[in-house]
Amino acid sequence: MRNDAAQQLTRLLSGARAAGVAMVPVSGYRSYDTQASLYASYVQQYGQATADLISARPGHSEHQTGLTIDIGNANGACGLQECFGGTPSGVWAAQNAWRYGFIVRYPQGQTSITGYAYEPWHLRYVGLTIASEMRSHNLSTLEHYMGLPAAPSY
């Protein structure tokens, strides 16, 4: 990950630990090639429409920016699944990630805006200022914050 995002991630993980939540990083930076093979495997498994909902096409993944981290529970509970949102790490991240400059990038019920299925484990670093502003104005997506149109597809 990029330096500032990585530093804040370290703080976030300590914050979780201090709150008794055993959270681990699962997947951070991905190269174009890694994303290409990941996306291709989803297309093969589920078809393109579903693949587009759950994965980014190569060149479009936030993981390629170095600003994004997928988190998990240390015991692996609900790893990269919707039910992660109800686990200790998912609940803590939804409530506290903003304090470290991260947002849950693809929130529940916002698929028509973000173009992605609910991913309670996928945190995007936006910095402390934006994360706090989104929190105080109750804006759940970066699209809303930036005043961008919905991005349901490519």
Ligand SMILES: [Zn+2]
């Ligand atoms: Zn992710």
